[in-house]
Amino acid sequence: MKELTHTEVAMRDPQVVMKLKRMGSFHQSRLSFMRILLRRMKVEKWAFSCADWSVDARGVGHAVYCAKGPERTYSLVAFAHDLPPEARSDRVIATAWDATFALFDGVPGPEDIERLRGNVPKQEAGRVSGRELTLSRANRSVRLWEHVVERLASGQQPDMELVESVGYLMRTTAVYGSAKFGAADRAEIAERPELSAPFQAEMLTVFLIRAFVMDLVEHMARMRSEGAVALNPALRRRFGIGNSTGLGMAPFLMNHPRLIHNWIAAREWALAEVRGLARASADEVAVFRGYAARAAKNAAEWQSEHPIQQAKLADLRRDMAVLLAELERFDFGAALPWDRLWRWSEATLSLEGQEQLAALLLEPYGAIVDCAAGCMAADEGPVRIDGGRDVNDLRALIEAVHPDALAIDWDAPEEQARVWYVSAEKLEPRLGERAEEDLDDYAQPLCPARDAAALHAALEGEIGPVAGFLLRHPEHRHTVRRLQIAEAHEYAEVRDNTTHAEMAPIDLLRAKLSFFGATRFDPRSDRWLRITMFQNAPFPGELADGDPDDWSYPAP
Amino acid sequence: MTLDLSLGEVQALSLKAARGAGRPFGLAEEAAFATRFLIERGYDGAGALAALLQATDGTDARCPLALGVALSDSGAVLEGEIGPVVCPLMVAPFLVGLCGAGRGLSLRAGEGVISIGVDGAMAGSPLPTTLAPLIITDCASPAAFMRQTRAQVSQEAFATLTVFAARTYAPATEESRAKGAGAGLSDND
Numbered sequence: 001m002k003e004l005t006h007t008e009v010a011m012r013d014p015q016v017v018m019k020l021k022r023m024g025s026f027h028q029s030r031l032s033f034m035r036i037l038l039r040r041m042k043v044e045k046w047a048f049s050c051a052d053w054s055v056d057a058r059g060v061g062h063a064v065y066c067a068k069g070p071e072r073t074y075s076l077v078a079f080a081h082d083l084p085p086e087a088r089s090d091r092v093i094a095t096a097w098d099a100t101f102a103l104f105d106g107v108p109g110p111e112d113i114e115r116l117r118g119n120v121p122k123q124e125a126g127r128v129s130g131r132e133l134t135l136s137r138a139n140r141s142v143r144l145w146e147h148v149v150e151r152l153a154s155g156q157q158p159d160m161e162l163v164e165s166v167g168y169l170m171r172t173t174a175v176y177g178s179a180k181f182g183a184a185d186r187a188e189i190a191e192r193p194e195l196s197a198p199f200q201a202e203m204l205t206v207f208l209i210r211a212f213v214m215d216l217v218e219h220m221a222r223m224r225s226e227g228a229v230a231l232n233p234a235l236r237r238r239f240g241i242g243n244s245t246g247l248g249m250a251p252f253l254m255n256h257p258r259l260i261h262n263w264i265a266a267r268e269w270a271l272a273e274v275r276g277l278a279r280a281s282a283d284e285v286a287v288f289r290g291y292a293a294r295a296a297k298n299a300a301e302w303q304s305e306h307p308i309q310q311a312k313l314a315d316l317r318r319d320m321a322v323l324l325a326e327l328e329r330f331d332f333g334a335a336l337p338w339d340r341l342w343r344w345s346e347a348t349l350s351l352e353g354q355e356q357l358a359a360l361l362l363e364p365y366g367a368i369v370d371c372a373a374g375c376m377a378a379d380e381g382p383v384r385i386d387g388g389r390d391v392n393d394l395r396a397l398i399e400a401v402h403p404d405a406l407a408i409d410w411d412a413p414e415e416q417a418r419v420w421y422v423s424a425e426k427l428e429p430r431l432g433e434r435a436e437e438d439l440d441d442y443a444q445p446l447c448p449a450r451d452a453a454a455l456h457a458a459l460e461g462e463i464g465p466v467a468g469f470l471l472r473h474p475e476h477r478h479t480v481r482r483l484q485i486a487e488a489h490e491y492a493e494v495r496d497n498t499t500h501a502e503m504a505p506i507d508l509l510r511a512k513l514s515f516f517g518a519t520r521f522d523p524r525s526d527r528w529l530r531i532t533m534f535q536n537a538p539f540p541g542e543l544a545d546g547d548p549d550d551w552s553y554p555a556p
Numbered sequence: 557m558t559l560d561l562s563l564g565e566v567q568a569l570s571l572k573a574a575r576g577a578g579r580p581f582g583l584a585e586e587a588a589f590a591t592r593f594l595i596e597r598g599y600d601g602a603g604a605l606a607a608l609l610q611a612t613d614g615t616d617a618r619c620p621l622a623l624g625v626a627l628s629d630s631g632a633v634l635e636g637e638i639g640p641v642v643c644p645l646m647v648a649p650f651l652v653g654l655c656g657a658g659r660g661l662s663l664r665a666g667e668g669v670i671s672i673g674v675d676g677a678m679a680g681s682p683l684p685t686t687l688a689p690l691i692i693t694d695c696a697s698p699a700a701f702m703r704q705t706r707a708q709v710s711q712e713a714f715a716t717l718t719v720f721a722a723r724t725y726a727p728a729t730e731e732s733r734a735k736g737a738g739a740g741l742s743d744n745d
Contacts, residue, residue, distance in 0.1 A: 130562065130706055179564025187563070188705055382589040384653045387629025424725035432726075442726035445581045467629035474622070477582025 009276040009339055011268040015403070018264070018495040024507025025312070025351040028552055029359035030366055031267050032517030033199045034534060036373045037207065038548035040194060044070050048208075048540030050215065051075065051107065057223040058082050059216065062117065065208045066107060067540065069194050074133070074201070075104040076208035077116050080216060088139050090173045090244035092428050097123070097137035099170060099213070103205045105131050105184065123174070127182045133189065133201040134177045138170040138209060141242065145169055145217065152221035153228045163238050165303065167520060167532045170213045171242025175202045190377065197373050198259065199516060206533050210241045211540050233542075237551075240535025243518065246528035248428050250508040251420065253494060254446045257482060259378040261489035263515050266376045267358070268491065270369035274361045275339040285332045287364040292327060294553035295356055296320035298519070301554060306523040308504065312352050319353025366549070385481055387467025391459055394466055397483050398456045401493060405449035406456060408497060417501035420446040431505060431527060447499045451479040517552070558708040566707040567592045569717050570605055576723030577609040579621065587621050590649040595707045597678040599645065602709040606716035607685045608643040618642050618687060624650030633661065633692050640689040645670065645682075647690065652676050660697035665690040673697035 016022070028035070047068040055061035065076040079100045087096045100120045104112060112131065119126030120135065128135050144158075144166040151158045177199070178186040189195040214236055221228040253260055280288075299316045323345070330341060338361055345357045362369050399406065408415055419432045421442040432439045445451060455476045462469055470477055486492045497503065505527040513521065518531035536554065538546030561569075570591040574584035587605060594601030612619050620641040627633065628650040641647065644665040651661045655674035662671045662680075665688040670680035679698035683690075 129560070179562035179568075182560070182562055182565065185563045185705065382586075382593075385625075385629055388631055421726045422724060423728050424722070425728035427725065430726070437729065439726055442724060465630075467626070467631075470629055471626055474583050474625075475580040477580055477625070478585060479582070481582060481585070 007276045007278060007336060007339075009272045011265070011272045014264075014490045014493075015495055017268065018491060018493060020494065020496040020498070020503065020507040022351050022355065023494070023511035024504065025355040026511050026514035027356050027359040028514050028517045028519055029267060029270075030362045030370060030549065031263075031270060031372055031376070032515055032552075033197060033203050034207070034517030034537070035549055035552060036197045036376075037200050037203045038537065038543065039370065039373075041067070041069070042543050042546075042548040044194070045544065046540075048211075048543075050211075052113075053215070053219075055080050055216065055219055059220050059223075062113060063212055063215070064108060064113070065212055065540070067204060067208060072105075072192065072194070073107050074204060075107050076205060076212065077102050077104050077108055077113060077120065078209070078212045079117065079121050081121065083139075085142065088142070090139060090171070092174065092246065092248060092426050094173065095123075095125070097121075097173070098140045099209075099216075100137045101135070101205060101209055101212075102128055102132045103134040103201055103208075105133055105189075124181060129182055130184045130188065132183045133195075134175055134205045135181055135183060136172050136175040136202075136205055136209070138172045138213070138241070140170050141166050141168060148217050148231075149220045149224060152218060152231065153225040155225075155227050155229050157229075157232050157235055160235065160238075163235065164301065166242075167238075167535055168240050168242035169217055170209070171244055171530065172206060172209065172533075173244045174248075175205055175243075177202045177205075196377055198263070198376050203516065206241050206243075207537075208540065210239070210534050210537075213241065214239060214539070236539070237536050240519075240532040240537070243513075243531050243533055244524075244528065245509055245513065245531065246428075247431060247505055249512060250505045250527075251429050251444065251446050253508050253512060254448060254498065256378070256380065257485050257492035258380055258489055261492040262376050262378045264491035265489075266372040267362075269375075270362050270365075270372050271342075271358050273368055274365050275336070275342050277338055277365075278335055280332050280337045280364075284364040285337075288360065289327055290556065291360050291363040291553060292320070292323060294556055295360055296324055297554045297556070299356075302520050304522045306525070308506070308526065309521065309523050312350075315350035316352040316356065319349040319356065322348060323353065323357065363549075383481055383485055385466065385470070385477070386484060387465060387470065389466050389484075391462045391464060391466055391469050394469075394480065394483060395456060395459050397487055398452045398459075401483065401486050402449050402452040402495065404495065405453040405497070408449075408453065410450055410453060414501040415497060416447075416450065416499045418499040418503060420444040420499070434499075445478050447497065448479070448482055448493050449495070449497050450499060451476075452483065455479045455483075519552070557711050559711060559714055561707045561709050561714075563592050563595060563705070563707055566595060566602055566709060569714075569721055570602070572721035572724050573605065573609060573717040574621070574720070576720035577613055578615075583621055583625065586625055586650075587646075590621070590624065590646055592707075593649040593676070594645065594678075596703050597676075597701055598704055599678070600710075600713075602707065602713040602717060604643045604645045604685060606713040608646055609720055610716060611642040611687070620644055620646035623647055627651065627692075628653055637689045637691055639665075640687045642687050643683075643685050644688055644690045645685070648672055648678065651692065655697070656694075658697060660695045662693050662695040663690055664693070671695050671698045675700070677701045 049066050051066045052064035060082050063078045067074050083098045102120045148158045299320045345354050419434045419439040421439050423430045506523045506529050520532040523529040536551040567588045571584050571588035574587035591601040591605045618641050624647045651672045660671050660673045666684040668681045668683040677698045
């Protein structure tokens with residue numbers, strides 16, 4: 001009887017969704033990778049244990065945390081270090097950290113621990129093996145760390161306001177997975193149900209890091225005083241894991257078009273499904289109202305010192321107030337309530353508010369939308385170019401995918417003001433100013449819109465199959481492949497100019513991090529930001545009795 | 557002496573190396589896919605790529621990648637002797653898409669012959685790494701293969717690819733250090 005309860009609502013147009021300003025307003029949702037992970041571990045009754053705690057009074061040593069699922073066990077091997085303050089840096093140029101980690105595939109033996117001890121603390125300068133799934137590191141929030149240790153050592157709980165203002169005791173500065181520095185290839189784990197959704201090994205790593213960090217801070221308090229107390233469990237949950245993320249993550253969105261399409265398409269499908277519901281039950285409306293109020297609270301508590309984010313937060317807070325007021329008078333009894341609410345939001349709310357609503361609408365409908373988590377991974381193997389297609393098809397494809405790019409004067413200095421390149425020093429992506437630095441020889445193809453416009457110009461007067469064109473113009477090969485991918489994956493491409501003078505890379509970072517499930521985006525410049533992960537989430541030992549989804553907004 | 561690398565590492569290194577050797581980005585991507593493809597099937601893909609980039613440095617004449625993509629794009633197998641190209645082994649990965657259902661293609665060069673199947677199976681004896689003409693003919697599809705999950709790369713090939721890859725990195729300047737990654741506020745809080 002599905003036709004009686006559901007109206008076909010079209011998924012949003014990629015020309016609307018895949019704009020940088022909107023992508024920079026995405027929020028976590030039921031389809032975020034942290035939530036996908038916790039739901040699975042809850043349903044499958046994963047067992048967690050600290051299998052080894054060998055940390056001394058100075059906080060130096062190692063620990064092992066095991067997560068046991070139905071078929072396999074994964075172990076976080078954590079190394080704790082005594083880091084002098086002057087060596088503490090979140091930037092990728094750092095060479096030492098407060099703690100370093102690897103996620104081991106199985107349960108490590110003593111020889112594995114020793115091998116990892118010789119490599120993991122060195123991070124990029126070390127090597128891991130096919131037995132490791134991730135490599136990561138974290139630094140303390142010095143201010144909050146010392147406060148918490150001191151308070152607990154003296155038998156008191158930490159100051160709630162200070163805890164809230166920082167939100168974490170340690171922040172990761174990189175979580176490397178998928179073949180990096182010798183770790184197992186994605187292909188080796190992609191078929192495992194528990195790791196088939198994107199970034200599950202990385203999210204599990206951070207989930208276990210959070211448990212380790214809280215145990216470590218309590219350990220340090222005990223080492224300082226025999227009268228030390230443990231953290232109050234409710235307060236303990238308020239600590240997430242911070243994360244500093246820089247430009248290195250931005251190219252990912254352009255370099256993984258099929259994967260990005262699958263993420264966005266899953267969420268857009270879910271949104272369209274909910275909008276298509278003919279009726280909403282009283283329970284569903286109540287769940288939605290509850291989450292909307294909590295999202296308003298989240299907007300109120302969310303702090304940032306950066307002017308870009310401050311303006312967005314002002315928008316979001318106003319949007320949430322307007323939304324809550326609208327919900328007071330909204331007629332949920334009439335047909336297609338969610339679609340009507342959605343259309344109202346498009347006419348009324350800023351991008352921040354619209355995207356918050358898109359996430360909120362999924363909350364009452366896990367039974368309908370959570371299955372989309374199974375469609376978010378992608379086969380990223382080679383794509384053979386269909387050289388038999390006519391160049392006219394290619395021309396039409398560019399006009400359909402990148403209409404805005406064809407209207408841009410690419411010779412105007414502001415349109416190509418930026419150059420994406422990789423620096424020799426740390427082999428990390430950088431963004432340069434074309435006019436000020438001589439970087440064109442090192443430019444990475446990270447502006448698909450510009451490249452498509454250039455291809456469109458090169459096709460002027462061309463006839464015949466694409467194969468013939470590429471034989472004469474191999475420089476357009478990458479763009480032709482992208483376009484043929486985009487033809488079958490409509491959300492694959494950012495429909496914006498990623499070399500514009502005013503392009504803010506943090507928009508790309510937020511789009512990706514929202515799919516991780518991150519909250520409290522706090523830009524520190526236009527190209528790096530801090531976030532919080534797993535804040536308010538149950539700890540591993542609490543998951544059996546906890547809700548794998550309820551934590552994603554502050555408690556009412 | 558060989559290095560144990562993940563397939564993803566070899567693919568990323570191969571992409572940069574081919575780019576550093578002057579291949580357009582789209583062709584460099586093909587080089588990286590092809591290198592990984594060969595390694596997964598137990599062939600020395602990294603050695604082949606290193607040899608061909610050295611032999612064709614500064615030019616893409618006689619390049620098996622250019623031949624491979626031209627064959628793949630056109631969807632047609634050329635009859636008779638073609639080439640010569642350096643490292644004809646690198647042409648093999650591009651033939652998969654040209655195999656008919658249940659049929660294979662054989663690639664003969666010098667004393668060696670390799671057969672490829674539509675499912676990506678590959679078998680046969682080594683092909684020359686030097687300049688050689690090649691002949692592609694129909695054959696029976698080879699039996700299923702055991703996929704390699706790690707890359708054993710010779711230090712020599714690794715060093716060669718690393719040198720080519722380094723050409724893609726912009727020299728660090730004071731400006732890029734200061735602004736390129738957007739540092740600003742203190743990391744210590």
